[in-house]
Amino acid sequence: MALPHSKVYFGDRLVEAQDATLGVATSAVLYGLSVYTVFPVxxxxxxRTAFRLLDHYQxxxxxxxxxxxxxxxxQWTFERFVQATRDVVDANAPTAEVYVRATVHVDESIPGTRVRGLHTTVSIFLYDANPIVPQDGMRLKTSVWRRIPDNAIPSRAKVNGAYVNSVLAKQDAIDSGFDDCIFLDINGHVCELSAANIFLVRNGVLVTPDVTSDILDGINRRTHSDPGA
Structure with a gap:
């Protein structure tokens, strides 16, 4: 299991990983009200080179x-985001590829089920870039859980609380002796894995489900068809 590297950017400064904490009564904890992005360095x-940093900020x-x-x-310009990322990477001085997870947490306490005008805190941490699935072939099953439709929780937004859907699907796959699962949308069409876009090679052409298929419009997904990326 990957662990955060020792230095974490939290709020507006670098702190030790164990000190980057949120209160139990915050919206981030009570409702999963945070959004995030992950990118390799x-x-x-x-x-040290970050992958498509502007896209991840956007x-x-x-x-x-x-x-x-x-x-x-x-509150957060792209320049501030770049500097905070640079600070946390430099502070940890990784010697091999890492993933950076940047999250915006709604950390107001007990505001009820609302979001506008609430205080947020940003966290940025590193962890080792270990593959999430076997790289020499993996066993997949069709998930017993359907992908949350975009008109329930928007798939194109990386909302922390929405990943309960992915946890249910992945755990079912593991419990059934598989490495991961293939999500179907509410119409029974293939959309993605538990936490990754899915690609197929058909007649020598790389294809992937359309963005209307309740999927995350992933940055890696866009890269394969963007020769300027």
Missing amino acids: QVDGDR RLVESCKIIGIDTFAS
Whole structure:
């Protein structure tokens, strides 16, 4: 199991991982009211390169807008996001590829089931880039759980609370002796894995479900068809 590296950006500064905590009465804990993005950072000697950082920042901004978090974009410019990411990467000095998880948490206490105008805290941490599924072939099953439809919880926003859906699907696959599962949408069409977009090679062409299929419009997914990426 991957663990966070020792230094975490939390709020507006670097802290020890064990000190980056949220209260039990915050909306992030009570309702899963946080949005996030994850991206790899490649390490080549002293050079560290983040993958499509602007796209990941924009996904955070868009995820916030979609679910009504209206205090992030005005407080966090892209330049601030880059600097915070650089600070936490430099502080941990990784020697191999890592993933960076950046999250916007609604950390107001007991505000009820609402979101606009509430205080947020940003966290950014690193963890080792271990594959989430076997890389030499994996066993999949069709999930007994259907993918949450986009008109219930928007799939294009990476909302922490929505990942209960993925946990249910992944755990069922593991309990059944498989590595992961294939989600179907409410119409029975293939949409994605428990926490990843799915691709097929058909007649030598890479294909993937359409963005209207209750999927995350993943940044990796966009990259395969974007020669300028």
